[in-house]
Amino acid sequence: MTVQDNQWITVGILDDIPRQGARRVITNTKTIAVFRTSQDAVYALEDRCPFKNGPLSAGIVHGTTVSCPLTNWVISLETGEAQGADVGKTGVFPVKVEGGCISLCLEEKQLQTA
Amino acid sequence: MLTLSRVKMPRHNDVADLHIFALFESAATALHVTFSKGQGCGAEFMKHLVSQRAKAKMGHGYMTQKLKLVVVGNGMAPGRMLEHLFDAGDAYDVTIFNAEPRVNYDRIMLSPVLSGEKSFDDIIIHDDAWYKDNGITLHMGAKVSKIDREAKTVTSENGITESYDKLVLATGSDPFIIPCPGHDLDGVLAYRDLDDTNAMRDAAGKGGSAVVIGGGLLGLEAAAGLNILGMDVTVLHLMPTLMERQLDTAAGYLLEKELESRGIDIRCKSNTKQIIGADGKVSGVELDDGTLIKCDIVVMAVGIRPNVQLAKDAGLEVNRGIVTTNGMQTSDPDILSVGECVEVGGMVYGLVAPLYQMAKVAASHLTGPSDAAFVHTETPTKLKVTGCDLYSVGDFAEGDDREDIVLRDAKSGTYKRVIIQDNKIIGAVLYGAVDDGGWYNEMLKSGEDISEMRDTLIFGQAFQGGGAVDPLAMVANMSDDAEICGCNGITKGTIVSKINAMGLTTLAEVRAHTKASASCGTCTGLVENVMALTLGDDFKLPDVETMCGCTTHDHGTVRRMIKAKELKTIPAVMQELEWSTPEGCAKCRPALNYYLVADWPGEYVDDQQSRFINERVHANIQKDGTYSVVPRMFGGITTPNELRAIADVADKFAIPTVKVTGGQRIDLLGVKKDDLIPVWKDLNDAGMVSGAAYAKGLRTVKTCVGSDWCRFGTQDSTGLGIKLERLLWGAWSPAKLKLAVSGCPRNCSESTCKDIGIVCVDSGYEILYGGAAGLHIQGTTKLGNVETEEEVLEYCGALTQYYRETGFYLERIYKWADRLGYDHVKSVIYDDAEQRKAYYERFLFSQTFAQVDPWAERVQGAQAHEFSPLADISSLEAAE
Numbered sequence A: 001m002t003v004q005d006n007q008w009i010t011v012g013i014l015d016d017i018p019r020q021g022a023r024r025v026i027t028n029t030k031t032i033a034v035f036r037t038s039q040d041a042v043y044a045l046e047d048r049c050p051f052k053n054g055p056l057s058a059g060i061v062h063g064t065t066v067s068c069p070l071t072n073w074v075i076s077l078e079t080g081e082a083q084g085a086d087v088g089k090t091g092v093f094p095v096k097v098e099g100g101c102i103s104l105c106l107e108e109k110q111l112q113t114a
Numbered sequence B: 001m002l003t004l005s006r007v008k009m010p011r012h013n014d015v016a017d018l019h020i021f022a023l024f025e026s027a028a029t030a031l032h033v034t035f036s037k038g039q040g041c042g043a044e045f046m047k048h049l050v051s052q053r054a055k056a057k058m059g060h061g062y063m064t065q066k067l068k069l070v071v072v073g074n075g076m077a078p079g080r081m082l083e084h085l086f087d088a089g090d091a092y093d094v095t096i097f098n099a100e101p102r103v104n105y106d107r108i109m110l111s112p113v114l115s116g117e118k119s120f121d122d123i124i125i126h127d128d129a130w131y132k133d134n135g136i137t138l139h140m141g142a143k144v145s146k147i148d149r150e151a152k153t154v155t156s157e158n159g160i161t162e163s164y165d166k167l168v169l170a171t172g173s174d175p176f177i178i179p180c181p182g183h184d185l186d187g188v189l190a191y192r193d194l195d196d197t198n199a200m201r202d203a204a205g206k207g208g209s210a211v212v213i214g215g216g217l218l219g220l221e222a223a224a225g226l227n228i229l230g231m232d233v234t235v236l237h238l239m240p241t242l243m244e245r246q247l248d249t250a251a252g253y254l255l256e257k258e259l260e261s262r263g264i265d266i267r268c269k270s271n272t273k274q275i276i277g278a279d280g281k282v283s284g285v286e287l288d289d290g291t292l293i294k295c296d297i298v299v300m301a302v303g304i305r306p307n308v309q310l311a312k313d314a315g316l317e318v319n320r321g322i323v324t325t326n327g328m329q330t331s332d333p334d335i336l337s338v339g340e341c342v343e344v345g346g347m348v349y350g351l352v353a354p355l356y357q358m359a360k361v362a363a364s365h366l367t368g369p370s371d372a373a374f375v376h377t378e379t380p381t382k383l384k385v386t387g388c389d390l391y392s393v394g395d396f397a398e399g400d401d402r403e404d405i406v407l408r409d410a411k412s413g414t415y416k417r418v419i420i421q422d423n424k425i426i427g428a429v430l431y432g433a434v435d436d437g438g439w440y441n442e443m444l445k446s447g448e449d450i451s452e453m454r455d456t457l458i459f460g461q462a463f464q465g466g467g468a469v470d471p472l473a474m475v476a477n478m479s480d481d482a483e484i485c486g487c488n489g490i491t492k493g494t495i496v497s498k499i500n501a502m503g504l505t506t507l508a509e510v511r512a513h514t515k516a517s518a519s520c521g522t523c524t525g526l527v528e529n530v531m532a533l534t535l536g537d538d539f540k541l542p543d544v545e546t547m548c549g550c551t552t553h554d555h556g557t558v559r560r561m562i563k564a565k566e567l568k569t570i571p572a573v574m575q576e577l578e579w580s581t582p583e584g585c586a587k588c589r590p591a592l593n594y595y596l597v598a599d600w601p602g603e604y605v606d607d608q609q610s611r612f613i614n615e616r617v618h619a620n621i622q623k624d625g626t627y628s629v630v631p632r633m634f635g636g637i638t639t640p641n642e643l644r645a646i647a648d649v650a651d652k653f654a655i656p657t658v659k660v661t662g663g664q665r666i667d668l669l670g671v672k673k674d675d676l677i678p679v680w681k682d683l684n685d686a687g688m689v690s691g692a693a694y695a696k697g698l699r700t701v702k703t704c705v706g707s708d709w710c711r712f713g714t715q716d717s718t719g720l721g722i723k724l725e726r727l728l729w730g731a732w733s734p735a736k737l738k739l740a741v742s743g744c745p746r747n748c749s750e751s752t753c754k755d756i757g758i759v760c761v762d763s764g765y766e767i768l769y770g771g772a773a774g775l776h777i778q779g780t781t782k783l784g785n786v787e788t789e790e791e792v793l794e795y796c797g798a799l800t801q802y803y804r805e806t807g808f809y810l811e812r813i814y815k816w817a818d819r820l821g822y823d824h825v826k827s828v829i830y831d832d833a834e835q836r837k838a839y840y841e842r843f844l845f846s847q848t849f850a851q852v853d854p855w856a857e858r859v860q861g862a863q864a865h866e867f868s869p870l871a872d873i874s875s876l877e878a879a880e
């Protein structure tokens, strides 16, 4: 089976992710971190801090931000951008929750197949 | 013949110049002294001095002895006087008598101690070292009961007699207790000193309810503190509105509303008829109108009375207070007086600003001839209850020749009133928005004509320039004469010039050198702004480091408040301590989680999402995102079977690096996250548990082979190391904890640079702690010697628990001990068997919840989400 970049893929249910936590989704080329906030909002970022590539899925989630476990850079879950004085951005992926199911869109061009 | 016409003699309006006395004293026995002025009494005074000194120095031929200054009372006023005195030189040998059994502390700050925001140590003004450094003899818990002015001696109730050349009375004041029936029941407290504060804290610890009699500054601070501590509080106030002497009715009303919204029951126009008791203990209060209020304690805060008995008994002139000249001299020229006990210019005072002025004047007269004189100034009042900002200064009674300008904002609950007479400000009352208080006070003092800005005056200083309300701009606009710190009378100009002259960069330094913000602390923000303006980019913000940007509290405050308010979850801490972010950050959350784990064992549920990844997955994340795994080897001892299992695991999971660590363990580096659980399972199956090499907690106990194998060994160091590690493993602590046991002083396991180190000796064991061998290197300090292994375990357990309960998150034990003082730690853990046992018991209790192998739990399925991906969709995308 193949998948379009704009196609929604179901990756799990909301309860699979702890509040203020994250889980990884492994794709062919990268790992995506799917976050769940204390308010049950869900976000997806490439699991790679723009600074030293730290796995953001292993960071501490506060509000709609996550602190990188390696360097404590604070990354916005909404925009993927580093907060405060730091400059950098990691990829953001569309994600939605419907009926408790989380689905993800892989928008990276190179993932596209015929 | 020596003629001293310059010397003003006592009883002629000024204090004698003691320096000059000291000077010619050396020759006094040989010289004739005549005076052109003040012959009578002066000559007598001289004769006394001369004969006394002559006795003391027979045979010396040269004077080295200093004059004797005795101070009665060790409060804030004489403390400040002595600072000025020592700044000027060391003319005196000083002896202090203090009825309170302790050093000089900031009485103003008792309210934060009551509420738990500060500890007693935080409010000490002069520590033991200060008295030692200045050669002061301090008799603590010694109340002076007699002054013999003839013999020039004072005698205390406990039988100490000291003679003086100069005496300073600083007996302060006593809280007034209404002599109503029941006032002597157990549970009726005053609010004046640390003992009162501790008694209130103890009572609050048992819950229940409190009645505070008196709705003035002290009563309301007591009420707010007891309310924070969880008591049901009722305030009884005789007058129609609160703090009527400092606030007008409108501001009093706003204050009442605010306090009531916190659940404090305020009853104005209430007169206490009697205090009711059962079995000699307070059980309630009855009002004039028959109302009965049940309570467990009564705090009387209805006013203070200058403490004049001693002076009266000595025949000094006493009115409401001890009467002094504006040079602080009593009716006896050798006796001065400072503080709340003084009546000067017909006034007595109850705020520190005027008392500090007295202290300065007195010191100046003690050091030489001086025309320093005390002058009355209006002191603003501020209430130190968080969230109730009020400021009041001057006269605010209504009158025909007076004009009021009032600004109210019901929505924000602010109220400002400025009282004007003859185009000058004579008073101001501010509630809710108090930033302009200092500005109004400045104009009040200078008597500036305000007709030009009358229309905009009430909007405050920032408005005058038309600019936005920027606190920094406001401070920039202030004149050099503007008073920044009311308690200490420090102006902006003084702070700026000290900063520049002495190169001060931190708040602590500015405090130390100018005293600004060193008393009640309400002016700290202003002082910081002055620093920011003066230093520009060089300004380093607070020396009291806040935990992180989410809070204004430091670690110490947060730890105390968690206990005081019994906060047992992270959201509760954030709510109660007014965190400025909804969920904290990666700095404060792990710290709070640790504090709650340490403070509420068995009750608090560890919040995994507030732990760093290493502690969440019980392995150390490496720079490439893989993990390292270290199995525990108690005391550094392993077996062939364990080694075989480790080798098998390394092969099976293709672990790239196997390394021996500095702590005598084996480290498997480069384990993939998804392999963690199966790796642990194999190690568990071989009998190994997590080595916690990732934890802010016990890491390793390193040992040497000791008496088992080594010819120098004095004790079984390996066996003891294993026992210690079995006792301590699993305990979370503020930072990592590494131990070592060496079998003899040759110290092969490097005990002397560990967090806790044991060195075995013939007679037993030496316990050391506070070493460091990382970025910072420092040798250990000795806690003490013990004889048996059981004692080693008890002392180390207690020490660890003390550190766990009082350390700041990420603070290694050496930093903690540096902060608390090694002597202090020793006095708690080594010298005091009772405290040690209590800490040890709490440690053992906490361990019953902590000693669970996290690997086994996770192999069983706990926290499974941490270790496997949510989904692997790589196969979905493969086709091309």
Ligand SMILES: Cc1cc2nc3c(=O)[nH]c(=O)nc-3n(C[C@H](O)[C@H](O)[C@H](O)COP(=O)(O)OP(=O)(O)OC[C@H]3O[C@@H](n4cnc5c(N)ncnc54)[C@H](O)[C@@H]3O)c2cc1C
Residues within 6 Å of the ligand: B072, B073, B074, B075, B076, B077, B078, B097, B098, B099, B100, B107, B108, B109, B110, B111, B142, B143, B144, B145, B170, B171, B172, B173, B191, B192, B193, B218, B221, B307, B310, B338, B339, B340, B341, B349, B350, B351, B352, B353, B355, B382, B384, B487, B520
């Ligand atoms: C809870 C509280 C809050 C306050 N808040 C403020 C505030 O916000 N702003 C402000 O300006 N002021 C405030 N004050 C008032 C301020 O603390 C006092 O004005 C000041 O501490 C008085 O200093 P003192 O040296 O005159 O007397 P004290 O500090 O009272 O010292 C007198 C000492 O002398 C001892 N003594 C008495 N008789 C003898 C004797 N015969 N022999 C030996 N020792 C004796 C007493 O035990 C006592 O320790 C507050 C006071 C309290 C209690």
Ligand code: SF4
Residues within 6 Å of the ligand: B704, B705, B706, B707, B710, B711, B712, B713, B714, B717, B742, B743, B744, B745, B746, B747, B748, B749
């Ligand atoms: S510390 Fe002493 S007992 Fe231990 S190995 Fe070294 S020499 Fe031997």
Ligand code: SF4
Residues within 6 Å of the ligand: none
């Ligand atoms: S010494 Fe430095 S490089 Fe080596 S393990 Fe420690 S932190 Fe890493």
Ligand code: FES
Residues within 6 Å of the ligand: B484, B485, B486, B487, B488, B516, B517, B518, B519, B520, B521, B522, B523, B524
């Ligand atoms: S105003 Fe109280 S310390 Fe400055």
